[in-house]
Amino acid sequence: MNQQSRRKKTIDSPTSDIQSAYNQYHSKKILFLITVTIGILLLAGIAASFGSYDLTLVQAYTTIAAGIFPWMGLPESVAHTIIWEIRLPRIAMAIVSGASLGVAGAILQGVLRNPLAEPFTLGISSASAMGASLAIIGGIKYFGQYSVVMNAFFSAFLATMVIYSIAKSKGMTPEAIILAGIAIMFLLDAVTSFMQYLGTAEQVQAVVFWMMGSVSVANWETVFIVFCIAIISIPYLIYKASDLTIIGAGDETAYSLGIHVETVRMRTLIFAALLTASVTAFCGIIGFVGLVSPHITRMVIGGDNRYVIPGSALVGGILLLGADTVARTILAPIILPVGIMTALVGVPFFMFLFMRKRKELW
Amino acid sequence: MVNVKLNDVCFSYPGADILHNVTFSIGPGQMTGLIGPNGSGKSTLIKCIDTILKPKGSILLNGKDILTMERVALARSIGLVPQNGTSAMDSTVFETVLMGRRPHSAWRISEEDIHKVADALERLGIGNLAMRDFSHLSGGQKQMVLLARAICQEPDVLLLDEPTSALDIRHQLEVLEIVNHLVKERNMSAIIALHDLNLGARYTDSMVILREGKIFSAGKPDELYTPDMIEEVYGVIAEVISVHGKPHVVPIRPAEYGHYIFAESLQNERNMEIPA
Numbered sequence: 001m002n003q004q005s006r007r008k009k010t011i012d013s014p015t016s017d018i019q020s021a022y023n024q025y026h027s028k029k030i031l032f033l034i035t036v037t038i039g040i041l042l043l044a045g046i047a048a049s050f051g052s053y054d055l056t057l058v059q060a061y062t063t064i065a066a067g068i069f070p071w072m073g074l075p076e077s078v079a080h081t082i083i084w085e086i087r088l089p090r091i092a093m094a095i096v097s098g099a100s101l102g103v104a105g106a107i108l109q110g111v112l113r114n115p116l117a118e119p120f121t122l123g124i125s126s127a128s129a130m131g132a133s134l135a136i137i138g139g140i141k142y143f144g145q146y147s148v149v150m151n152a153f154f155s156a157f158l159a160t161m162v163i164y165s166i167a168k169s170k171g172m173t174p175e176a177i178i179l180a181g182i183a184i185m186f187l188l189d190a191v192t193s194f195m196q197y198l199g200t201a202e203q204v205q206a207v208v209f210w211m212m213g214s215v216s217v218a219n220w221e222t223v224f225i226v227f228c229i230a231i232i233s234i235p236y237l238i239y240k241a242s243d244l245t246i247i248g249a250g251d252e253t254a255y256s257l258g259i260h261v262e263t264v265r266m267r268t269l270i271f272a273a274l275l276t277a278s279v280t281a282f283c284g285i286i287g288f289v290g291l292v293s294p295h296i297t298r299m300v301i302g303g304d305n306r307y308v309i310p311g312s313a314l315v316g317g318i319l320l321l322g323a324d325t326v327a328r329t330i331l332a333p334i335i336l337p338v339g340i341m342t343a344l345v346g347v348p349f350f351m352f353l354f355m356r357k358r359k360e361l362w
Numbered sequence: 363m364v365n366v367k368l369n370d371v372c373f374s375y376p377g378a379d380i381l382h383n384v385t386f387s388i389g390p391g392q393m394t395g396l397i398g399p400n401g402s403g404k405s406t407l408i409k410c411i412d413t414i415l416k417p418k419g420s421i422l423l424n425g426k427d428i429l430t431m432e433r434v435a436l437a438r439s440i441g442l443v444p445q446n447g448t449s450a451m452d453s454t455v456f457e458t459v460l461m462g463r464r465p466h467s468a469w470r471i472s473e474e475d476i477h478k479v480a481d482a483l484e485r486l487g488i489g490n491l492a493m494r495d496f497s498h499l500s501g502g503q504k505q506m507v508l509l510a511r512a513i514c515q516e517p518d519v520l521l522l523d524e525p526t527s528a529l530d531i532r533h534q535l536e537v538l539e540i541v542n543h544l545v546k547e548r549n550m551s552a553i554i555a556l557h558d559l560n561l562g563a564r565y566t567d568s569m570v571i572l573r574e575g576k577i578f579s580a581g582k583p584d585e586l587y588t589p590d591m592i593e594e595v596y597g598v599i600a601e602v603i604s605v606h607g608k609p610h611v612v613p614i615r616p617a618e619y620g621h622y623i624f625a626e627s628l629q630n631e632r633n634m635e636i637p638a
Contacts, residue, residue, distance in 0.1 A: 015477070015480040015481055015484050015489070016480070017489070018456070018479075018480035018483055018484065018489050018492045019476050019477065019480045021456075021492055021493050022456050022476060022479075022480070022492065022493070023476075025454070025456075025493060109451075110450070110451075113451075115451070239469060241469075242464060242469060243464075245450045245453070245457070245461070246450065246461050246464060247450075248449075248450030248451055248453075249447075249448055249449045249450045249453070249458070249461065250444075250447075250448050252409070252414050252442075252444060253442075253444060253447070253448075253461075255412075255413075255414050255433075256412050256414060256437065256440075256441075256442040256444075257437050257461055257462070257464045257465060257515070258433045258434035258435075258436070258437030258438070258464060258465040259433070259464070260433055298451065298452045299452075302452045302453065302454060302457065303450050303451045303452030303453045303457070304453070304457055305450075306469070
């Protein structure tokens with residue numbers, strides 16, 4: 001048998017068929033990530049062109065490019081100020097917050113092996129709401145203008161630690177974590193309701209508005225803080241993605257394959273909580289993104305967390321950016337809370353994918 | 363050359379002692395069957411050997427106590443085929459088998475890993491399922507996939523927890539033939555928990571019979587299989603005949619003995635209560 005025919009035999013062997021099928025499947029995942037990234041860039045430009053000061057898409061992109069590449073020598077303009085000082089921080093906050101919530105959802109669904117898990121299942125949102133209510137109604141101002149933010153953040157993180165401690169005493173099983181989270185959620189919701197009962201009409205209104213969620217607080221400073229937490233947390237979680245996928249197959253399987261299940265579960269939960277806490281502290285409660293972004297991603301590219309985590313970040317980013325763009329333009333000049341729009345925009349899209357795919361959720 | 367040695371292995375859940383002083387050893391190229399009635403401790407013993415559960419006593423792998431070994435190092439040496447395997451959500455068969463490469467590979471999946479997965483799938487005749495969703499497979503297909511995952515792990519010791527319980531007779535034979543072939547070809551050791559005494563007799567080199575967490579007897583199947591052993595361990599009257607040189611257990615229906623005689627003999631010989 002000459003070398004050429006031997007080589008042909010190797011290429012045509014069933015094993016190489018399986019390998020090429022897997023490589024194609026792998027390429028599909030990469031293509032999905034690239035497509036959603038391009039989608040975010042396009043949507044960011046569109047979002048930057050929308051608003052009370054009308055800009056064309058070309059003007060929006062040119063102004064963004066001028067800010068990124070100052071040597072292009074484009075003159076400063078009103079458009080530059082509007083885009084770089086007002087619209088882009090909001091767009092960036094929507095993308096980073098959506099990405100953080102999407103990743104947190106992917107982690108929690110994977111590590112708890114529960115399709116209904118999301119950043120708020122563990123009571124993190126309730127803790128943030130309680131912290132914000134305490135600052136608004138209780139008048140806590142230790143952190144000046146950031147009192148609401150800091151209170152929300154520390155409450156969320158404290159709640160996570162309490163849940164973690166309770167769950168650890170029961171062996172850090174998914175069931176123990178979910179039960180501890182739900183118990184804490186009800187407790188903190190009761191505290192928030194009690195504070196609202198005590199508050200004045202203005203204070204209650206402020207709390208309710210905060211709880212509806214909004215990225216309107218965005219400026220480059222706040223974006224930077226949320227971005228820093230995301231840029232630390234997300235790469236670590238992607239690094240642990242293979243372990244998370246295997247944990248999804250069961251604790252005993254994961255343990256048998258060499259994974260320190262409790263340690264991975266604990267660390268990834270803390271990072272997921274950190275991501276959620278940073279978003280809720282600045283933007284309030286934005287539901288749905290954390291729940292559906294991982295599902296949408298998995299429906300398209302399957303369950304490998306090495307791709308699901310970045311995919312959920314991108315889908316979360318585009319979902320929240322899309323929702324915020326609709327929220328601030330649909331009834332302009334009235335700006336709707338983005339928390340309302342995420343469900344209104346996301347649910348039809350999610351149902352479309354869900355019905356089309358006709359797959360079991362899990 | 364691998365050698366597994368269990369010395370006085372004991373395990374208890376709170377309020378319930380499961381295993382008592384289990385001691386046996388197996389050598390390379392050997393298949394050892396664990397048999398015994400439900401609740402006799404077979405699955406618990408398998409989990410103890412894989413250190414999913416932490417037993418007392420010692421389990422030595424080539425003279426080294428596995429309870430002190432690093433988790434990843436142990437995963438390179440011991441592979442488990444669980445009884446009821448699940449996979450991660452929306453995972454394909456290929457991705458499920460790829461998990462078996464986790465003890466050997468880093469974050470990035472190498473061409474070698476991909477080749478080994480494809481090879482294992484092809485070897486078990488399930489290459490056509492590679493891109494199918496694991497959750498959509500039949501019980502038998504899932505069992506084959508989990509075996510492929512354990513093969514990809516390239517362990518020295520293979521633990522199988524009732525791998526044939528969900529399979530039809532053809533697939534039972536297929537799985538055990540593959541395991542038998544692997545054990546001989548790679549000089550591995552395999553410990554396999556089984557309910558089917560006759561399959562155990564055909565495929566294992568030695569047997570450990572468990573009853574209430576203790577070793578009732580151990581040795582070669584043709585030495586162990588006797589009507590008395592079946593009756594004492596399972597409480598069942600059976601004949602043991604020879605088929606192609608291997609012992610074959612034929613259980614006798616109580617009706618064939620006469621229900622009254624069967625019940626009376628049990629009451630007299632073992633002082634058991636006659637059910638109403």
